Amino acid sequence: MIKIGLDNIWCEIAEHTRGQKPLVVVSQKVDKLYQPRFEHKFVLKDGEKEKNFKTLEKVLDAASAAKLSRKDVIVAIGGGVAGDIAGFAAATYMRGIDVVQVPTTLLAMVDSSVGGKTAINTRFGKNLVGAFHQPKTVLIDLNFLRTLDERQYKTGLAEVVKYAFIEKNIDAEGDFMGFLWENADKINARDEEILKRIIKICISLKSAVVEQDEKESGLRRILNFGHTYGHAVEKQTNYKYTHGEAVVAGMRYAFSLALEKNLVSASYAQYANDLMDKFNFPTIPALPQDKMQHHMQGDKKAAGGAVTFILPTAYAQVDAFEMK
Numbered sequence: 538m539i540k541i542g543l544d545n546i547w548c549e550i551a552e553h554t555r556g557q558k559p560l561v562v563v564s565q566k567v568d569k570l571y572q573p574r575f576e577h578k579f580v581l582k583d584g585e586k587e588k589n590f591k592t593l594e595k596v597l598d599a600a601s602a603a604k605l606s607r608k609d610v611i612v613a614i615g616g617g618v619a620g621d622i623a624g625f626a627a628a629t630y631m632r633g634i635d636v637v638q639v640p641t642t643l644l645a646m647v648d649s650s651v652g653g654k655t656a657i658n659t660r661f662g663k664n665l666v667g668a669f670h671q672p673k674t675v676l677i678d679l680n681f682l683r684t685l686d687e688r689q690y691k692t693g694l695a696e697v698v699k700y701a702f703i704e705k706n707i708d709a710e711g712d713f714m715g716f717l718w719e720n721a722d723k724i725n726a727r728d729e730e731i732l733k734r735i736i737k738i739c740i741s742l743k744s745a746v747v748e749q750d751e752k753e754s755g756l757r758r759i760l761n762f763g764h765t766y767g768h769a770v771e772k773q774t775n776y777k778y779t780h781g782e783a784v785v786a787g788m789r790y791a792f793s794l795a796l797e798k799n800l801v802s803a804s805y806a807q808y809a810n811d812l813m814d815k816f817n818f819p820t821i822p823a824l825p826q827d828k829m830q831h832h833m834q835g836d837k838k839a840a841g842g843a844v845t846f847i848l849p850t851a852y853a854q855v856d857a858f859e860m861k
């Protein structure tokens with residue numbers, strides 16, 4: 538169940554975990570800002586690097602120390618890092634207990650809290666160890682976005698733009714890319730009504746894809762648009778750039794590859810790049826191609842020496858390509 542636009546998130550959490558003992562896993566900044574009061578709480582240090590085996594072990598130990606049973610629940614309150622690690626802990630603790638996702642970044646609201654992918658990183662790369670574990674409930678309170686810094690807000694917008702590039706149909710009104718283009722100023726100003734609509738659109742799009750292909754054997758791969766190159770950027774720069782910043786670099790790279798392969802027109806590629814410019818994403822300097830190639834070969838989507846790229850093929854349409 539997914540609920541969007543709540544007023545009292547703490548009551549909602551209590552209601553949705555009634556009868557269960559919750560272990561809350563909360564992002565550090567969120568803990569400082571909102572000071573959630575729970576008997577069992579694990580505060581996750583900030584940063585992508587925390588999504589590792591050691592931290593997972595600590596979360597699982599916290600669950601054991603709190604004597605969580607198979608009927609209890611882990612509640613992730615925070616960004617995608619908290620959601621991914623708490624979700625994976627819930628997937629493995631006593632062979633799987635409930636998880637409730639309370640996303641507090643835009644990225645987590647539009648993407649990582651929905652769909653059931655959970656993971657940690659290893660020294661070999663991003664999200665290499667994980668599980669599919671659907672949340673029992675996702676509770677989205679837009680008020681959290683008020684304290685999100687500009688950089689983190691933009692990183693969520695990167696995933697929003699990604700949805701526009703992969704799917705045309707949003708709702709009765711049609712074109713998501715056009716909607717983002719027309720409302721760019723309001724989006725940059727965090728207009729709440731527009732954001733609520735965007736979050737609903739992104740979630741319904743993601744849910745529709747996940748429903749058809751939960752375990753990513755085909756269609757779900759389109760959600761990785763910009764991610765093969767993006768993950769390599771994150772790895773090569775030692776996570777200096779946020780996930781969204783890296784995904785924007787990946788989407789620009791995908792458009793340049795598609796142009797090279799004559800998959801899209803120059804005018805569409807230009808329009809796509811102009812749309813990304815409207816949100817003032819930072820530019821990532823050119824990175825050594827040999828190293829990037831090496832990281833992409835190591836991506837978990839690579840098989841038999843071929844790297845899978847999701848490339849644009851037409852307006853708001855993408856497809857998967859195996860490339861050696």
Ligand SMILES: NC(=O)c1ccc[n+]([C@@H]2O[C@H](COP(=O)([O-])OP(=O)(O)OC[C@H]3O[C@@H](n4cnc5c(N)ncnc54)[C@H](O)[C@@H]3O)[C@@H](O)[C@H]2O)c1
Pocket residue numbers: 564565566567570583584585588615616617618619621641642643644645648649650651652653654655656664681682683684685686689692693780781
């Ligand atoms: N599971 C999935 O399907 C999926 C999809 C996309 C991304 N991801 C993962 O998500 C992660 C990135 O998530 P993210 O961008 O949310 O980063 P994050 O979890 O690192 O959060 C970013 C920062 O924002 C802070 N923060 C969170 N909420 C806040 C708020 N309301 N106010 C102020 N500060 C706040 C956090 O403490 C942190 O410092 C990556 O690890 C990525 O791999 C997973």
